[in-house]
Amino acid sequence: MTDATATSVTPSNATRLGVLLMLLGMVMFSLNDVLGKWLVATYSPSQLMFIRSLAAITVLLPFFWRTGWHNLVRVERPRLQALRSLLFAFEATAFYFAVGYMPLADAMTYWLAAPIYVAALSPLMLGEKVGWRRWSAILVGFAGVVIALEPSRESLTLPALIALAGSIAFSFAMIFGRTLRATPDTTLVFWQVAGAAVFSLVTLAFDPSGWAPVRPLDIGLLSLLGVVAMAAHMLVNRSLKLADAATVVPLQYTLLLWAVVFGLIFFGDMPRTAMLVGAGFIVASGLFIFFREQKLKRARQPAQ
Numbered sequence: 001m002t003d004a005t006a007t008s009v010t011p012s013n014a015t016r017l018g019v020l021l022m023l024l025g026m027v028m029f030s031l032n033d034v035l036g037k038w039l040v041a042t043y044s045p046s047q048l049m050f051i052r053s054l055a056a057i058t059v060l061l062p063f064f065w066r067t068g069w070h071n072l073v074r075v076e077r078p079r080l081q082a083l084r085s086l087l088f089a090f091e092a093t094a095f096y097f098a099v100g101y102m103p104l105a106d107a108m109t110y111w112l113a114a115p116i117y118v119a120a121l122s123p124l125m126l127g128e129k130v131g132w133r134r135w136s137a138i139l140v141g142f143a144g145v146v147i148a149l150e151p152s153r154e155s156l157t158l159p160a161l162i163a164l165a166g167s168i169a170f171s172f173a174m175i176f177g178r179t180l181r182a183t184p185d186t187t188l189v190f191w192q193v194a195g196a197a198v199f200s201l202v203t204l205a206f207d208p209s210g211w212a213p214v215r216p217l218d219i220g221l222l223s224l225l226g227v228v229a230m231a232a233h234m235l236v237n238r239s240l241k242l243a244d245a246a247t248v249v250p251l252q253y254t255l256l257l258w259a260v261v262f263g264l265i266f267f268g269d270m271p272r273t274a275m276l277v278g279a280g281f282i283v284a285s286g287l288f289i290f291f292r293e294q295k296l297k298r299a300r301q302p303a304q
Contacts (some may be wrong), residue, residue: 018243022251025235025269031257032228033068034266037099037285039221043212045096046203048222051214052195055226060193062065063186075191077250080176082087084188085195087173092196093203096168101159107260109148109279110160112286113141117171118142121288124174137288144281149252189233212256 039048055189063069098107120138122128130138149160180188204211239248256279263269 011238015243018239018248021235022239022248025232026254028228028232030255030262031072034262036096036109036225040096040100044207044209045093046200047211048096049093049196051222052226053193055223057231059227059230065236072219075187081191083189084176087169088192090197090198091166091170094162098159098163103261104263105271106275107163108256109275111165113145114167114171115281115286117168118174121175134289134292137285141282141285144278148275148278219225250287
């Protein structure tokens, strides 16, 4: 006799649930970006990041309490932790600054290129070997970034350059995250959020627009940015535990689809031809690099 409970947790069911959670997580990230783009029209990126960070810390407090505060203080390589937090704070602030001036899909295209930068930097910073196939894919990805950026005197605007700098900072933060594997996830998240709060306070001090009065409704919406982002991260993490990475990680590129759809619906942004072509190069390159790394990882594993 087959137990009903056992049937509900079969590998196929777990994979389907993992796919669903990843897709839902991407939708939540996209809606969070829409909300951020709408709010940054009223509040500066620094003010937005500060309130978002406080909300995220409030949500995470029960997790910190359960794991013990000592784990948050005694961390491995504290200087690297601080640098990683600074990079994440900069890239998030850069994203909100960029989407205030450019379509969601354009900004998202630059951020989706981050795995390509990681692959290119891995030999130098992590000592990883990258073969000619992945180098070819990396060059294709860089070509996609150039096409999407559409370099000219008119297109090389400050928001575009800040978006590019933010995506590069994001890739460095991901590389440093690989070298901090021994640090618990809760500790990494705490210092990431705390770093964003400190960074936003410092940038607020030099922000000519200063602190804008916050309307009561917007307090909830600004706080929702942190809560929704944390929920989306949890959905993604759970998805990766339920399903194979090769199945669910490529679904993260649906972010671009939602950026195009939501940008058109909420802001009337028509996607540029150069952006769509460049995004195609970037997605193809990123997928090839990911599946190639998965194949090499399986090849290195000893036969069972």
